[in-house]
Amino acid sequence: MMNTYFLLAGILCFLLGLAHSLIGEYLIFKEKRKTGKLVPTKGSVGLKERHLRIIWATWHLASFFGWCIGAFLVKISLERNSLDSEILDFLINATTYTMFASSFLVLIGTKGKHPGWIVFMLIGILLIAGN
Structure with missing residues (x-):
């Protein structure tokens, strides 16, 4: 039987990643890219080109x-019922803790102004509800 909570949490992970990459490209990296280039290379006084490149790569990672x-x-x-329960419990718990820690980090780091913390929190809650 399908676990709807986990399915929704998984879909939210995909949507959050998509929004993160697309919005980041538009708001952060658009002005730092030379026309026709994939990787931004327009560094600044405090940000060398090589640093900008790794920030861009890490952003998308x-x-x-x-x-x-x-x-x-x-x-x-x-397929929860057909998977090894011991490793599955470990993966679910690790992911749940990671989502709550990520939520807290974004909440504190942005003083609650970035909505990503809400999505991370919701994913964590869905994982608890589905478990």
Whole structure:
């Protein structure tokens, strides 16, 4: 039987990663990119080009990791009964703690002004409800 809570949590991970990459490209990296270039290279006084490049790569790594977690959660939502329960419990608990810690970090780091903390919190709550 499908676990709807985990499915919703997985979908939220995908949506959060997508929004993170798209909005970040528009709001942060758009003005730092030379026309026709994929990777931004317009550094500034306090930010060298090589640092900007790794910030850009790391920005998108966060989205990729979110999609990976989302894929795990969707898989678990569809096939929980056929998966090893001990490793599954570990993965679910680790992911739940990670989502709550991420929520707290974004909440504190942005003084509550970035809505990402709400999505991380909601994912954590869904994982608790589904477990």
